[in-house]
Amino acid sequence: MRKKRRPPAGMQLFSFRVSVLLAMSAAAGSPQGGNVLYNGIRLPSQWPPTGIKLSHEPLPDPPYLASPPDIIPIDVGRQLFVDHFLIEETTLRRTFHQAEYFAGNPVLRPDRPWELRRDGGGGAMPFSDGVFYDPHDRLYKMWYLGLGATLYATSKDGIHWDKPKLDVEPGTNVVHRGNRDSSTVWLDLEESDPQRRYKFLYNPGNMRPMILHFSSDGIHWGQPVAQSMKVADRTTFFRNPFRKVWVYSIRDHTPGVISPQRTRRPGEHVRFRTYAESPNIAAGLQWKPVPWIGADRLDATRVDLNVRPELYNLDAVAYESVMVGLFSIWRGQFKDREKPNEIVAGFSRDGFHWYRPSRRAFIPVSARHGDWNHGNVQSAGGVCLLVGDRLFFYVSGRSRAPGVIGQNSTGLATIRRDGFVSMDAGAAEGTLTTRPVSFRGKRLFVNANTEAGELTVEVLDQKGRAIPAFSRSQCIPVRADNTAQEVSWKNADLSSLSGRPVRFRFYLRYGRLYAFWVSPDASGASYGYVGAGGPGFTGPTDTVGTGIYKHCCASEILH
Template sequence: MKILGIFVALTIFTPFISAQTLHNGITLPQQWPPHYEESTVRHEMPLPYLKNKPLVIPINTGRQLFVDDFLISETNLSPVYHTPKYYEGNPVLEPDKDWEKTVEGALYAAPFSDGIWYDEKYGKYRMWYLAGAGTIHKDERQTFYTCYAESNDGKIWEKVNQDIVPGTNIVDTCNRDAAVIWLDREATDPAKRWKFFNVERRKEDRRWQYVLKYSADGIHWSKGVAQSGDIGDRSTAFYNPFTKKWVLSLRASALASSRSRTYAEHADPEVLVSVAHRTRKDADDKFVKFWFSPDDKELRHEKYPEVEPGIYNFDAIAYESVMLGFYSAWAGPENRVCEKDGIQKRNVISLGYSRDGFHFSRPTHQPFMNVNETEGAWNWGNMQSVAGVPLIVGDSLYFYSSGRRLSKIMWDSHTSTGLATLRRDGFVSMHADKEEGYVLSEKLSFDGKYLFVNADVRKGKLLVEVLDEQGLPIEGFTKKDCIVMKKANSTKELIVWKNRKDLSTLFGKNIRLKFYLSDGDLYSFWISPWLSGASRGYTAGGGPGLDPKGIDIE
C-alpha cells in the first residue's frame, strides 16, 4: 500500500508529458514550444522536420503542397514560386466616411490584421477594419477604432450601419492599434464563435495590452474577458488547428533586431492573453518565448541601403495540410525620415510555410504581395497582412491587404484595402519543360481511396506510378497503366489506371508516388475518401459552398 501511495503521489505532482504527434507524422519534442537562444547574427529559422523527416508521412489531412522538400525524396523538376494577381478594381475598400478620419484628418479604412472571412452560416464575405477615430477620441492624437463591412462577392463591399454608434458601421470604440477578429469554427459555445484579440491603449498609462472579447455575431462584443500585461503595439493572434492551440505573435526587440517576434501558445485563449507580456530580449520566460528575428536574406531598400530590415508583423493560418505565414517585411526608412521625405515606409508581404506551426520555411524572400511605387497607387507603401485570408472562391484564392497612398495631408495616411487572386494551391509548382521529368515522394501512408492532382499540363502529359516501400512499381499501378492527363488545366483532376480506378486494393500499405511530367506544372496531390475529391484539409478563411466547420469534407 505504501508503494502504491508513493506512485500515486508521483503521478499527481510529476505527470508524464507525452510528445504530440501531428497529422503529418511529425512528433513534437517534449519541450514545446522550443526555446532558442537569441543571436546577434541574423540567420534563417531552423527546420528540424526537414532534417529529420518521419520515416512514413501520413497524407490523410488536406492537399499536399510542394512548398518545401518535406514530401519529396527525389526530383529533377524545378520549383516555381508564384504570386497573386492584383484585382483591376482595387482598392475594394476606401476611407470615404467622416468617422474614418483621425483628429488630424488622416484617412484609414483597412484591416491592420483584423479579419476578412467568408461566413458560411451567414452567406457573406465579412470584413473588420481599422478606421480613424477622430469623431469619438477627439482629444487624442492618431486614435483608431474598429469598423465593419460585408460583401456578396468579395469585391464590392458595403459599410453596413450598426447600432453600436447609430448611423455608422463602427462595432467597437476602444482606442486600438492592431487587432485580430477570428472565426472560431470549433467553438462549442455560440456566444464565443467570434474572438476579438484587440491591442488597446490603457487610459491610465497609455501602454498597449491585449483585451480579449467574444461575440456570437461579430458585431456585438462582450466586455473584456481577459487582459494582458504590457505588449508591443503590432501584436496579433491566430489559431493552429493541428495542435489545437491559440498563438500570440508578439512584437519584440531582440538582439538581432528591434523588429522581431516572440511566441506564446495555450489551448485556452483567456489563459493565453492573461499571461502575455513584453519580455526582456534576453529573458528565458515561462510563457513567452523568443521566436525569430529578421534573417540575413531580408530585402533592403535600394534608396535607403543603410537601413537594417525588420519584421513589422507576422500572421498565420491553416490552409489544407500546412500553416501559411504572412510576413510584413519592413525595409524602412524610419518614420521621421518618411515624414521628412514625404513618403511611406516600405512594407511588403512575403510568405512562409510551416509543418509544425512554429518553424516556418521561407523558400523565397521575394514579395508575395508587393508595393507599387507609382503616383496614385493605393499600395504605394506600408502594406500589411490580413487575418483570415486566403478565402477559397472556386478555383481561386482571395488575398487581401492594406496599403497606403502618398498623401499631401500627412505622410502616414490614406490607408485602403486591396484584393489579389491566386490559383487554388498556387503557391509553388514543380515545373517541367518539354522534356519529361519526375518527382518521387517519400514513403506515404493513407486511408483514402481516390488520387487527385492539381496540375496545369499544356502540350505535355502527366502520369503517376505507385511504388511499394522498396521503390518497385506495383502491378496495375505502373506508369504504362496510368491514364494520361494531357492538355488539361485542373485544380482537381482524378488519376486512374487502366484496370484500377482507385487505391482501395492498397489499403494498409505504405507507398511512394512517382509523378512523370512534361511541359507543365504540378501544384499538389491528395488521396480522398470520396469521388468528389474533398481533401479533409483546412479551408483557411472559408468560401462559398464550403463546410462551416472549416474543413474540406463532402
C-alpha cells in the same frame, strides 16, 4: 433556418477518422519525445522550443526537414510542395509564385464621415483585424480600422462591400469605439459556445495590455473577458487547429534602441517576434513567450534606404496540410511617406518552425507614386479565403506621400488555389518521387496544369518497384488545367493500398504540378483546412471537394 446538408456516409466516416487523427496527434507522446502530429512529425518534449538565438543569420531549416518521418501520413489536406518534406528525389524545377493584384483595387476605401479626416484623408483598412467567410450567413465579413474605431463590412462576392447601418453607434458601421493599434478578430468555426463564436483581441496602443472580447455575431461585443500583460504594438493572434491551440504572435524589440534609422550592430534585432500558445484563449494571455523569428540577411535591403530589414508582423492560418504565414517585412522609414512594408510568404508544418525559401515579396508595395498601396502593405487576420479555384488575400494599403493626401484602404490580391509553389517541367520529361506515405482514401487527385503537356503517375512499393496495377503504363494520362483533377488507372483504385507505405512517382512534361492528395470519394474532398473559409464550405475544412464550384467561380467574380 437553413437545413445543413448531410454528407454521404463514406464522407462522414472519413471525416470522423481525420478528426480522430488530429485528436490523437494532439495527445500522443512518448518518453523519447513529445506529441506526434497528423503528418507524422514528432515534436520535442520541450514545447514550444526554447533557446532560439536570433541573429542576422538565417535560422536553420525546420527540424522536420532535416529528419522527416519514415512514413508520412497524408490523410489531412492537399499536399503542397512548399518545401522538400514530401520529396525523396526530383528533376522538376521548383517555381515560387507571387499573388496578383485585382485590377479594381482598392475594394474598400474611406468614404463615410466617421472614416475621413478634414483634409480628405482617412482610413478603411484591416490592421490585421480579420476577413472571413461566414457559412452560416453566406457572407464575406471584414473588420477594419477606421478613425478611432473598429468597423465592419460585408460582401456577397468579396469584391463589392457594404457598410451596414448598425445599432452600436446608430447609423454607422462602428462595432467597437476606442483608439487602437493593430487588433485581431477571429471567426472560430470550431467553437461550441455560440456566444464565443467571434474572438476580438483589442490593442489600445503600444505597451498597454490587450483586451479580449467575445461575440455571437461579430457586431455586439461583450464585456472584457481577460487581458494580457503590457505588450508592444502590432501584436496579433491566430488559431492553429492542427494542434488545437491559440498562438500569440507577439512583437518584441531590443531594449535600448532609439532610432530605427541608425546602423544596426552586427546580430542586433529591433523588431522580431516571440511566441506563446494555449488551448484556452483567455488563459493564454498570461503568456510566457519564447523567442521565435525575425528578419535576416536573406531579406532584401532597399537600396534607397539602406536599412537592415526587420520583421514587423506575422499573421498565419491553417491552409490544407500546412500553416501559411504572411511576414510583414519592414525595410526602413522614409521621412515623407509611409514605411514601405511588404508581405513575404512562409510555411510551417509544426506551427513553430518556418521555412521561407523565397524572400521575394509575395504581395509587394507599388513603385508608382500615388497608388493606393505605394506606401505600405500588410496582411489581414485570417490570411486567405478560398474562392472557387483562387485564394483571396485582403491587404491594407497606404498612400501617403509628398503631394498625395494619405488614405488607408483595402485591396485584394489573388493566386491559384495551392499556387504558392509549383514543380515544373518543359520539353524534357521530369519526375518527382515522394517519400513513403500512407493514406486511407482511394482516389488520387492533383492540382496541375498539363494542358500543353502530360502527367502520368505510378505507385511504388517499399522496395521502389512499380506495383503492376498502378504502373505508369496503366495510368490514364492527364492533359488538363484543373485545380482538382483525378488521376486514375485502368483497372484499379487506391483502396487496396490503404494503410500501406507507398511512394508516388509523377512523370511530367510541359506542365506544372501544384499539389496532390488522396480522397475517399469522387468529389476530391481533401479534409484539409480552408484558411478563412469561402463560398460552399460548411466548416473549417474541405468536406465538399469540387462541390464548391457550384457556389462560386472566381474568374467570373474577378472579371
